[in-house]
Amino acid sequence: MSLFVREVRGVVNSEISNEFASNLGTMVGNFLSKGNAVVIGRDTNQASQMIKRTVTAGLMAAGVEVIDFGVAPIPSINYSAGIYNATVVITVTTSHIHPDEISIKIFSSHKIPMAQEHAEKVRWEDIGSLSYVHDYRAKYRDAVVENVDAKLIRNHASKVVLDCANASAVPFTPEILAKVGCETLLFGSHGPKSIDERFADPGPKSLSMISNLVKTVGADLGIAIDNDGDRVIFLDEKGNALRDQTTLGIFAKDALNENPGSTVVSSVVASRALDDVVSACGGELIKTPVDLVLTGSVEYNTVFGGDEPGLYVFPKFHPCFDAIFASIKMLEIICKKNKALSEIAEEIPEYQRTGFSVKCPHEKKEDVLEYLKVSLVDEGTLNSTDGVRVDWKDSYVLIRPSRFEPLIRVYIESRSSEKLQKLGNKIKKIVETI
Structure with missing residues (x-):
């Protein structure tokens, strides 16, 4: 079994418009093909209600069966997907960080490509169905x-x-x-x-x-x-x-x-x-x-x-x-x-932590990470799984690019507040040099 989660986030009625959301729904539906089921739900916000409806319309336009949970928490929607034999779960919620942004999360057992130039719609007689459920709560x-x-x-x-x-x-x-x-x-x-x-x-x-x-x-x-x-x-x-x-x-x-x-x-x-x-x-x-x-x-x-x-x-x-x-x-x-x-x-060990962000254009992020990797290669244990992380016995430094914003995020942690400050000063100097 595999699980893939894709998040699409942007400003409502700008980056995430009704046209965009409908097209996104149709692209997901194209991957699933006619007759498959998708469950969808949202949080309490008005923007989420609007975008969920247009995603639903896009799914139906691809011939997909849509099962609408209405307003429901993400975990209850995910848990109940198997009950309705759904192969994909879609949730629409307001961003935790920016109230003008919407987040569309797509959970699936297969990686759904999002690079199609044109979303294909089915003939009128093959439009997907829409049903509402309420028994999932119990x-x-x-x-x-x-x-x-x-x-x-x-x-x-x-x-x-x-x-x-x-x-x-x-x-x-x-x-x-x-x-x-x-x-x-x-x-x-x-x-x-x-x-x-x-x-x-x-x-x-x-x-x-x-x-x-x-x-x-x-x-x-x-x-x-x-x-x-x-x-x-x-x-x-x-x-x-x-x-x-x-x-x-x-x-x-x-x-x-x-x-x-x-x-x-x-x-x-x-x-x-x-x-x-x-x-x-x-x-x-x-x-x-x-x-x-x-x-x-x-x-x-x-x-x-x-x-x-x-x-x-x-x-x-x-x-x-x-x-x-x-x-x-x-x-x-x-x-x-x-x-x-x-x-x-x-009973859980305590570490001191600090962090900061540095503005960085998306196109420059890889160059910055490569520079940091070279600068820190002779330090502790290097991990480049996501950004650049260097571990010592009692501390670590992580520098990673933000997924959605033009920022580089820096996390520094140590058992000692003195070492925390020392590491912070060192990383700030490297970042300033870049």
């Missing part, structure tokens, strides 16, 4: 509960503060938490009421409010899920937000304790804390390019995969970043260990 909810130790969680009777960013995870997550016996205080879960709320996402303001609520009500866990249900941030019982490297370590450690000697996958951005955890548990860690963690989780038959920021995949459940399942899994770990989350977090 099926996904029940599947999540069945894939954790629900009895253990119920016996613990955890208290949770939950923020769903007023978005597509709102109907799902509270229901699932109720099924596993949690007392849940909902925040940001009433649905969007204004243009600002439609673009809500876990940020400093909402995390501060969740933190205060966690401490006020004495909750065991704070959960902040993004607008399309694939990213999550956790807060411990003291109201402190866990770092991505800490959460990755907690999930990896639990997965390897349950499956000794297994494989974990993350991207080249992953903290050395994950290397330490996987090594201590006797597992194997594979680092992929940033956009290939999901593909790697399937290809390498892993027990867990994750990436920053807040993306976690549990392949035995399904190969998709799933904030909802990750939330229930974190509860299971807290109950299994019978410890506070802050204590569990202390």
Whole structure:
């Protein structure tokens, strides 16, 4: 089995117009051929609604059967695709970074070429069908509960503060938490009421409010899920937000304790804390390019995969970043260990990290990376899987091009704050020279 994920992102009504979206749908349909099924869904934003409809029209124009999930989190759409024998999943959501941008994600078991000059439309009598489904919600909810130790969680009777960013995870997550016996205080879960709320996402303001609520009500866990249900941030019982490297370590450690000697996958951005955890548990860690963690989780038959920021995949459940399942899994770990989350977090090594971006035209990125590779070749262990990463025993430097913006991103990490500053100054000088 293989998994390919392609993301198309751009400004709504400019780079991603209705004409573009329709043509994209028809190109996907051309690859599938008449009679195959595609499931499609979106987040709560108006722009997503418009673009999803035009992608759907393009698919139907290619003779494809379209199964419309309406407003639904990305993981629930992906999980349910097999129920409807769909070979492709398409999700349409607003960008986490820029509210004027739309993101179209295409999940498929085969790599779909996007280089056709002309999208071929079928004759009028062969236009594809469109159907709407609603029963996937209960099926996904029940599947999540069945894939954790629900009895253990119920016996613990955890208290949770939950923020769903007023978005597509709102109907799902509270229901699932109720099924596993949690007392849940909902925040940001009433649905969007204004243009600002439609673009809500876990940020400093909402995390501060969740933190205060966690401490006020004495909750065991704070959960902040993004607008399309694939990213999550956790807060411990003291109201402190866990770092991505800490959460990755907690999930990896639990997965390897349950499956000794297994494989974990993350991207080249992953903290050395994950290397330490996987090594201590006797597992194997594979680092992929940033956009290939999901593909790697399937290809390498892993027990867990994750990436920053807040993306976690549990392949035995399904190969998709799933904030909802990750939330229930974190509860299971807290109950299994019978410890506070802050204590569990202390078991994961901590590294200091900094980062910055440098403007760089797309056409110059390869030249910059080659220069950096030559400059750093005699340093530590070189990894050119995605950009240029150099590892030492207690630190690393990663320089990689942004996929969508004219930027070079720099990540620097070290156990020592002094070494962090030293490495930062060194890399800045090299970049300035370039």
